[in-house]
Amino acid sequence: MTASASLEQAQPDRRPLKRLGLRVEPYLYSAPAVIIVATVMLVPLVIGMTYAFRDIRLLNPFSGGFVGLDNFRRLAADGDFYLALKNTVFWTAASVFFQFTLGLILALLLNRPFAGRGIAQALVFLPWAVPSFLSGLDWAWLFNPVVGPIPHWLTALGVMSQPENILSDPDLAMWGPIVANVWWGIPFFAITMLAALQSIPADIYEAASIDGAGPFERFRAITLPFLAPTIAIAVLLRTVWIANFADLIVVMTNGGPADRTQIVASYIFTTAFRRLDFGYASAIAMVLLVLLMIYSLLIVILRQTLLARA
Amino acid sequence: MAAIDIRAVDKSFQKLKVLHSVDLSIDKGEFIVLVGPSGCGKSTLLRMIAGLEEVTGGEIVIGGKRVNDLPPKERNLAMVFQSYALYPHMTVAGNMSYSLRLRKIAKEKIATAVAGAADILGLAPLVERRPRQLSGGQRQRVAMGRAIVREPQAFLWDEPLSNLDARLREQMRAEIKKLHRRLGATSIYVTHDQIEAMTLADRIVAMEAGTIQQIGSPEDLYERPANRFVAGFIGSPAMNFLDAQAAPANAGHARLVTEDGLTFEAIPGLELPSSRQLTIGIRPEHVLLGEAAGEGAKEATVDLVEPTGMGAIVHFRFADISHQAYHLGRASWRAGDSVKVALPTERLHLFDATDGRRLN
């Protein structure tokens, strides 16, 4: 008993430190991540926002002063920006639509066991691993009548009168990056959908077939409702991501011909990278950020109202 | 001196209070079994003893030393998990020796300890396998082996047999009992299984909603449950309960009248103010049926007969309330038959109707 008493008295000295140690442990584990993300992303983000209100041109030593809303006024009158906005909507909608549709089909095909499924899966997902710049270049070459087969095929099919590069046709050019994007992005949707499909318990399907549901009925009554939340999230995230995804356009067309493929993201990049007009680039970026936020918010509200009604 | 002393221990998860001032003193070498309905806090108490959960209030003393703020590794306890929690990337021998290796014990000593434990548990031919190459029962043994290779101050078991099939469970239960007799180590064992509790325990701790309801030997809890909860929880099939009222005394002995008009004369040694509400309990195996019921038995209707091999559980009904009787041997009744039933007075358990306290 005496031993325990003395031990109990010795305790209070170490207790607070021990408790403190337990409390800080999770912070120690996450500190490196927080520090690097905060300093390399959050701080520049805030600084970048201040650029939108300044005149910052890298080649002009006299720039740097605050100009208030000048950049935004210029933006409001910038026809290129409106064109880019229009192009962004088209680029994003077409890319997401085809990526999603084909990705879902692919996921359904792969969700069925068959000999060689592992290999087939590895092969169809391969484009996902191709660096985006390379898939851009690759498709630019495929569309190039000098080395690529596509224009020749299209001519043979009678779609084109003679083998031409659609990337230099202002009316068709946007389809170039879209095709490359769809090719490159199908695996993303297929992977996401496949993961969701595989999480549907098999016995639900078995129960449904015993109850007499045919394949289409099973798809409608089980697969779709189970996939719906994943589809919603994936489409929302992917839409925002694609709207910001300028690599393919920078590589394949650089916004041309005649700015017909310029999207807002590539416009920001060009403004910063080629014209070195950081102030204006940041102003466009702010507007893009606000638009994307409004979009996400609208989706969330739409979802809530739909859920509330259901 | 007690091996483990739990003094006024409280536990809250954020706002949710799951243990209320638990007191329990465990002697050296004792086998304590914690029972109680799901969610009553058994695992939580065990994990607090192990050091896996912080103690919100009160103190836990192991071997005379307050351990509230000691990490698990400094408590020198062994624990067998329901999931076994075997390290999948280590062999059976690796699993069993991990604690010894952490203590930097000499290689030869580790080898002897592991070989010894493997022998005891019949794992000797399997020591080089990985957990995934073992059957459920073998994994369970490895989990036990991991606990016995060292000499812990106490063994903690959290439903260690609940993932096994019935036969294997019986066999392992016997082995745990043998093991305990052999090692004589203090043990705290959580289970849902009545038979495990009855056969293994020196003392059973019955818990409900974060409080201890009764601590006692298996016989105690079975024969003299401290309250209605324990009476209903211990024993399978469960005790029958009837609501009753005390009637005016008859020659100094309490008389009881149930709702459906049963009267019990002369409960020995019990005096009750008349019209007091109470609950009568009687175990199914004490209900007398048919000829055994003898004179003055009541008529009841048989609802259902469930043969168990050794006997049969007979569901019968008085007025509108269904009760069960355990009849040893062959039961000749069928559903719908009428049967004579007697509830022997000396077998009755009486509980207060409001707080459930035992009265006799």
Place this chain on the structure above:
Amino acid sequence: MTVTMSRKRFAATLAHRLAVLAFIVVALFPLFWLLKVSVTPTKLLYSEGVRMWPSETTWAHYAFVIENSDFPLFFRNSLIVSLSTALIVTLVAAGAGYAMSRFAFRGKMWLVGLLLVTQMFPLVMLIAPIFKILSSIGLTNSLSGLVLVYTAFNVPFAVFLMQSFFDSIPKDLEEAAMIDGATRFMAFRQIIVPLTLPGMAATLGFVFTAAWSELLFALMLISKTDASTFPVGLLGFVSKFGVDFGQMMAAGVLALIPAVLFFLLIQRFLVKGLTAGAVKG
């Protein structure tokens, strides 16, 4: 009856296999074409434009790219940048992912918030400020600058990924280890990390692939040849020698190799994630 059934089945199976085949062909054709042009002798390039395989093949383009161009340098730079990024991100994300998987702490909501916010805004917004900041501390035209930026960009996603891998490992295991006498950190190192190795490899692969592909920040931050990564070098090559298709595609195939290798490393994790399985079955 059975005959029509099995015929119908057969038709469905056939349609299924054909559809899969179509997807495979579409997925592989552009890569095949890259390879084809890279081994076609320049003299045949125009005369045999749409043939599926040239009548004559050559390694000359590869030889030229490896011997006479800066591509080996670009390749080395990209390898350094991507590997360092992948290693650092995996370590950093393992820590934060573990904290998020195993601890309930007050700052957790803020941590998740911070990581989510960085996933939501357009990275192009950062091009200008990061360029300014890095140039003021001399980290433009430097591989370390790129590693720093790429690390930050990839940490948030990797943290969520690692968290899901840790979540799939039962908590019991490290509790058992702690009772066996390990500290939490030892349990982490000796029990959890070995079990998460496949997950860490997957994270490493994801981050490597992302860093290997990054283009815009590399273009912005690097203007000197000796610090150029592969994408920057390849684009420079394209704009300078836009007609040497054979050589460009040979370089492209070379750039593809590490990405494909890492893809093979991680592809089995793409769908399955990690199944716990460790404890019960």
